Amino acid sequence: ETGVTQSPTHLIKTRGQQVTLRCSSQSGHNTVSWYQQALGQGPQFIFQYYREEENGRGNFPPRFSGLQFPNYSSELNVNALELDDSALYLCASSLGGSTNEKLFFGSGTQLSVL
Amino acid sequence: AQSVTQLDSQVPVFEEAPVELRCNYSSSVSVYLFWYVQYPNQGLQLLLKYLSGSTLVKGINGFEAEFNKSQTSFHLRKPSVHISDTAEYFCAVSDPGGGNKLTFGTGTQLKVEL
Numbered sequence: 001e002t003g004v005t006q007s008p009t010h011l012i013k014t015r016g017q018q019v020t021l022r023c024s025s026q027s028g029h030n031t032v033s034w035y036q037q038a039l040g041q042g043p044q045f046i047f048q049y050y051r052e053e054e055n056g057r058g059n060f061p062p063r064f065s066g067l068q069f070p071n072y073s074s075e076l077n078v079n080a081l082e083l084d085d086s087a088l089y090l091c092a093s094s095l096g097g098s099t100n101e102k103l104f105f106g107s108g109t110q111l112s113v114l
Numbered sequence: 115a116q117s118v119t120q121l122d123s124q125v126p127v128f129e130e131a132p133v134e135l136r137c138n139y140s141s142s143v144s145v146y147l148f149w150y151v152q153y154p155n156q157g158l159q160l161l162l163k164y165l166s167g168s169t170l171v172k173g174i175n176g177f178e179a180e181f182n183k184s185q186t187s188f189h190l191r192k193p194s195v196h197i198s199d200t201a202e203y204f205c206a207v208s209d210p211g212g213g214n215k216l217t218f219g220t221g222t223q224l225k226v227e228l
Contacts, residue, residue: 004157033215042118042204042218043158056215090157097213099146099165105157 004093004106012112013081021076021109023091029104031055031097032074034066037088037108049074050097078111086113116141116207118219126225127195135190135222137179137205147188148206148216149179158204164188165210175199200226 005024013019025032031050035043045058049068063079072093078085088110092103117140127133139145146165150158162173169181179190188205202223206216 031214035218040220042120042206042220043216045215045217048213048215056213058215092157094214097215099208099210099212099214101214102160103158103214103216105159107155107157 004091004104006089006091006106006109008109009107010110010112012114014114015081015083017081018077018079019081019111021078021089021091021111023074023076023093023106025072025074025093026104029093029095030072031094031101032068032072033092033094033103034074034076035090035092036060037090038084039087043090046076048097055097081113083113086111116145116209116217118205118207118217120205120219120222122222123220124223124225126227129197129226129228130194132193133191133195133199133224135203135205135224137188137190137219139186139188139205139207141186141207141209144210145207146210147179147181148208149173149177149188149190150204150206150218151175152202152204152221154201161190161203195224195226197226197228199224 033048034046037043047057052068088108092105094101148163149161164181205219
């Protein structure tokens with residue numbers, strides 16, 4: 001079975017720009033979660049998508065938005081980038097959103113905002 | 115609201131020595147508890163989890179953790195570490211009613227030395 005893949009692996013943007021990060025779920029998984037991991041910190045939950053609908057959101061402003069497609073791949077969009085948005089963005093897929101469902105993480109996209 | 119405290123940011127240990135990585139949590143409700151490992155340039159991998167039942171949980175790679183409700187702790191242990199265990203370790207909690215949306219600690223860097 002294929003794992004969770006994220007693209008691009010690295011990205012450099014300037015303040016005020018917009019960025020789109022992409023995630024392909026593990027085969028058969030219908031739920032995708034996005035996390036932000038700032039340097040020296042643990043991952044923070046951004047939001048989760050289940051069957052193309054948002055299924056929970058963390059404490060992030062509306063300029064962080066997402067999509068999930070019929071094939072269950074997902075995008076994270078961030079508008080009006082700020083310096084503090086520099087972080088590793090992790091995508092995780094699971095077979096459903098219940099607590100018993102194991103999360104499978106991708107290797108992340110390292111975003112640098114200058 | 116839930117929170118996780120990992121008291122040690124770095125833990126150096128010699129190969130074949132035992133190790134304990136500490137984790138304390140705070141929550142107004144019952145919780146599920148997890149330990150994840152992150153190797154350099156990789157995503158997070160689940161080591162073990164506590165949902166209910168026996169308070170001693172065994173995971174992959176010889177790790178185990180013990181849930182202590184009175185001390186609100188979930189410390190990770192390994193009786194004999196290997197160089198390959200060098201990585202960042204994250205403790206996480208979730209609300210049983212909140213699905214698999216995790217709140218992570220800030221991580222402990224385990225460095226195994228010869």
